[in-house]
Amino acid sequence: xxxxxxxxxxxxxxxxxxxxxxxxxxxxxxxxxxxxxxxxxxxxxxxxxxxxxxxxxxxxxxxxxxxxxxxxxxxxxxxxxxxxxxxxxxxxxxxxxxxxxxxxxxxxxxxxxxxxxxxxxxxxxxxxxxxxxx
Amino acid sequence: xxxxxxxxxxxxxxxxxxxxxxxxxxxxxxxxxxxxxxxxxxxxxxxxxxxxxxxxxxxxxxxxxxxxxxxxxxxxxxxxxxxxxxxxxxxxxxxxxxxxxxxxxxxxxxxxxxxxxxxxxxxxxxxxxxxxxxxxxxxxxxxxxxxxxxxxxxxxxxxxxxxxxxxxxxxxxxxxxxxxxxxxxxxxxxxxxxxxxxxxxxxxxxxxxxxxxxxxxxxxxxxxxxxxxxxxxxxxxxxxxxxxxxxxxxxxxxxxxxxxxxxxxxxxxxxxxxxxxxxxxxxxxxxxxxxxxxxxxxxxxxxxxxxxxxxxxxxxxxxxxxxxxxxxxxxxxxxxxxxxxxxxxxxxxxxxxxxxxxxxxxxxxxxxxxxxxxxxxxxxxxxxxxxxxxxxxxxxxxxxxxxxxxxxxxxxxxxxxxxxxxxxxxxxxxxxxxxxxxxxxxxxxxxxxxxxxxxxxxxxxxxxxxxxxxxxxxxxxxxxxxxxxxxxxxxxxxxxxxxxxxxxxxxxxxxxxxxxxxxxxxxxxxxxxxxxxxxxxxxx
Numbered sequence: 001x002x003x004x005x006x007x008x009x010x011x012x013x014x015x016x017x018x019x020x021x022x023x024x025x026x027x028x029x030x031x032x033x034x035x036x037x038x039x040x041x042x043x044x045x046x047x048x049x050x051x052x053x054x055x056x057x058x059x060x061x062x063x064x065x066x067x068x069x070x071x072x073x074x075x076x077x078x079x080x081x082x083x084x085x086x087x088x089x090x091x092x093x094x095x096x097x098x099x100x101x102x103x104x105x106x107x108x109x110x111x112x113x114x115x116x117x118x119x120x121x122x123x124x125x126x127x128x129x130x131x132x133x134x
Numbered sequence: 135x136x137x138x139x140x141x142x143x144x145x146x147x148x149x150x151x152x153x154x155x156x157x158x159x160x161x162x163x164x165x166x167x168x169x170x171x172x173x174x175x176x177x178x179x180x181x182x183x184x185x186x187x188x189x190x191x192x193x194x195x196x197x198x199x200x201x202x203x204x205x206x207x208x209x210x211x212x213x214x215x216x217x218x219x220x221x222x223x224x225x226x227x228x229x230x231x232x233x234x235x236x237x238x239x240x241x242x243x244x245x246x247x248x249x250x251x252x253x254x255x256x257x258x259x260x261x262x263x264x265x266x267x268x269x270x271x272x273x274x275x276x277x278x279x280x281x282x283x284x285x286x287x288x289x290x291x292x293x294x295x296x297x298x299x300x301x302x303x304x305x306x307x308x309x310x311x312x313x314x315x316x317x318x319x320x321x322x323x324x325x326x327x328x329x330x331x332x333x334x335x336x337x338x339x340x341x342x343x344x345x346x347x348x349x350x351x352x353x354x355x356x357x358x359x360x361x362x363x364x365x366x367x368x369x370x371x372x373x374x375x376x377x378x379x380x381x382x383x384x385x386x387x388x389x390x391x392x393x394x395x396x397x398x399x400x401x402x403x404x405x406x407x408x409x410x411x412x413x414x415x416x417x418x419x420x421x422x423x424x425x426x427x428x429x430x431x432x433x434x435x436x437x438x439x440x441x442x443x444x445x446x447x448x449x450x451x452x453x454x455x456x457x458x459x460x461x462x463x464x465x466x467x468x469x470x471x472x473x474x475x476x477x478x479x480x481x482x483x484x485x486x487x488x489x490x491x492x493x494x495x496x497x498x499x500x501x502x503x504x505x506x507x508x509x510x511x512x513x514x515x516x517x518x519x520x521x522x523x524x525x526x527x528x529x530x531x532x533x534x535x536x537x538x539x540x541x542x543x544x545x546x547x548x549x550x551x552x553x554x555x556x557x558x559x560x561x562x563x564x565x566x567x568x569x570x571x572x573x574x575x576x577x578x579x580x581x582x583x584x585x586x587x588x589x590x591x592x593x594x595x596x597x598x599x600x601x602x603x604x605x606x607x608x609x610x611x612x613x614x615x616x617x618x619x620x621x622x623x624x625x626x627x628x629x630x631x632x633x634x635x636x637x638x639x640x641x642x643x644x645x646x647x648x649x650x651x652x653x654x655x656x657x658x659x660x661x662x663x664x665x666x667x668x669x670x671x672x673x674x
Contacts, residue, residue, distance in 0.1 A: 013465045110632065
């Protein structure tokens with residue numbers, strides 16, 4: 001059995017942050033939560049995360065900016081951007097930045113857990129087929 | 135009404151005139167001839183009676199009053215009468231006794247009917263008179279006195295008759311008696327008759343004929359151009375203004391013709407001008423009509439644009455509201471969903487005592503309702519931000535078939551497809567159009583809960599690709615059909631009223647048209663028209 005994945009959850013909404021972290025912990029992963037981008041980045045400097053869930057729309061530093069900073073510190077981390085609402089400008093940005101996947105809220109948790117489980121061995125290639133692309 | 139032509143009138147009156155002149159002149163000449171003949175007869179009568187008066191034998195026989203001695207002078211007299219005009223003769227003695235009276239057998243009047251002169255002493259000179267008998271016969275009657283001694287010569291005698299130069303003296307001469315002779319003008323009459331029949335009448339006839347001929351000839355000269363003029367006038371009156379009278383004579387007819395031509399010409403010009411004006415008027419009228427039509431169209435367009443504007447504003451307002459609410463609701467929903475998810479997992483893993491089945495059941499309900507809320511929000515968001523279509527050249531029939539395969543159609547609904555073969559490819563976002571088709575087919579099926587027929591057809595009409603989806607369902611009322619594309623308008627109990635508004639948004643982004651035709655109780659047909667050529671399509 002491999003070491004459990006290190007997962008970072010960044011969201012300004014405490015209820016989402018807490019519930020998502022709770023589910024992932026329940027699944028057996030090591031989960032770190034951060035309430036904004038800066039804290040998330042700070043956490044990334046200490047811990048090498050395999051996966052990071054980052055909310056796109058946050059006060060202070062946005063999800064996209066956080067994503068950019070994150071890639072500098074930890075280029076191998078698979079970053080999943082979460083959003084409740086995606087405007088087209090933001091979509092263009094994510095396309096340019098080669099974001100692996102955008103997850104729409106409410107999240108399809110069954111699917112996410114299934115994929116995480118299946119891909120635990122090959123952390124570098126994460127495929128999330130949540131069928132929610134526009 | 136009988137038309138009497140100008141030619142007939144001319145010929146008739148000219149002939150009449152010529153005939154009148156002919157008759158008048160022949161009458162004049164015959165009168166002249168007659169009086170000349172009568173004068174000659176008169177001369178012959180005097181000449182004959184002068185012969186008798188100078189005849190010595192006559193004087194002798196009168197002196198002795200012997201009738202028999204007259205035979206010889208009478209015979210000579212008759213010999214002298216070459217023309218045989220002598221009708222009768224009478225010798226009257228001074229004692230008023232008729233010595234001799236005889237008449238030719240061929241005259242009808244008896245000698246005793248011819249008056250005897252009385253008072254013969256009064257007759258000094260030869261006397262001439264015309265006697266008309268009761269039976270109509272005329273006689274030139276000559277009387278001459280016979281004296282015992284005859285001293286005058288024949289010349290002197292003639293002088294006494296034709297303009298005497300003074301009375302000759304007869305005093306001292308003894309009057310023996312008078313001799314009376316009568317000449318008949320019958321010969322003259324006959325001659326006149328002959329002249330009439332052999333010369334005057336044929337001549338008159340010839341004159342009349344020649345007159346008719348000449349006047350006809352003249353009339354033709356006059357009438358021919360007039361007739362031509364009449365013919366041309368008829369044609370002009372019938373509307374053929376190109377007619378010209380070709381008369382080049384320099385008389386009044388020629389002048390009339392040239393003036394007529396001028397008149398026709400100016401008439402033609404007037405009519406041409408009038409037609410020109412009429413054409414202009416027609417054009418102006420046409421222009422006005424087309425302007426009117428254009429105005430009506432523009433007005434309609436304006437109304438449409440206004441409606442569209444109101445709609446767009448409404449949509450924008452709804453959009454802003456919807457996107458704000460959606461965003462705000464998604465986070466709490468997401469959190470609740472996460473929470474429920476975790477609770478369910480925990481519960482399913484180790485059943486907590488004192489919890490009944492209902493806890494799990496209620497968690498399921500929560501989960502389902504969260505999904506439903508999420509769906510509503512998705513619809514709202516989808517409607518408010520219809521993404522710019524990513525258009526590729528697509529086969530519309532393929533899109534239709536794929537859509538049908540993805541939709542669940544109830545068994546009591548009969549599907550009939552009528553897809554036109556060999557349709558051209560169209561530039562569309564197949565995902566978006568598919569989404570619309572799913573929406574429309576769903577709506578159709580929901581209208582036919584008790585079964586019916588779903589018809590889907592595709593065809594090319596003018597410069598559009600047409601897709602028709604019709605159902606035999608309950609239909610939509612006239613009042614409602616106008617609103618079906620309005621956002622948040624729905625006839626369904628659980629509808630959001632965003633489906634058709636979303637469809638319209640997508641079709642508009644394709645520069646197409648979506649429309650509806652519905653009749654309550656009969657069914658509803660939805661039409662989608664997508665342009666075959668679209669200038670915006672290339673920007674995909």
